[in-house]
Amino acid sequence: MGAKRPELVSKLLEVCLNESDVDGLEGLYETGAIFVDYDGSARGWPDIRAAHQRFLDEGLSLFLNDSVVFQADDIALVHWSWTVTQPDGTTTDGTSAEVLRRQVDGTWEFVIDNSDGSALIGIH
Numbered sequence: 001m002g003a004k005r006p007e008l009v010s011k012l013l014e015v016c017l018n019e020s021d022v023d024g025l026e027g028l029y030e031t032g033a034i035f036v037d038y039d040g041s042a043r044g045w046p047d048i049r050a051a052h053q054r055f056l057d058e059g060l061s062l063f064l065n066d067s068v069v070f071q072a073d074d075i076a077l078v079h080w081s082w083t084v085t086q087p088d089g090t091t092t093d094g095t096s097a098e099v100l101r102r103q104v105d106g107t108w109e110f111v112i113d114n115s116d117g118s119a120l121i122g123i124h
Contacts, residue, residue: 017056030111031045
């Protein structure tokens with residue numbers, strides 16, 4: 001599984017999370033990548049996997065709304081607006097800030113996946 005455009009990496013993440021396929025997420029992250037959310041930061045796949053598993057254990061689902069991409073050669077900054085739905089049907093909206101790098105095979109992977117974007121300013 002590999003995305004040929006940086007914004008499609010997040011769409012793959014959305015599909016994997018909504019299908020409870022945490023293992024499918026592994027190829028979306030570079031070795032040593034960082035995932036950041038309100039619970040803190042995780043570095044490397046085992047910790048990132050655990051963070052995504054917590055999301056699934058809480059019974060949440062993710063819908064990505066709109067994105068904007070800024071690309072400079074093999075580095076891209078992608079922002080998404082998203083909606084997370086709780087098991088009781090309530091929703092939370094936010095934005096992400098993601099840094100991706102094009103790999104030698106032409107696919108893109110997360111270097112930094114900041115799922116809560118600027119909302120983390122002041123708490124980390």
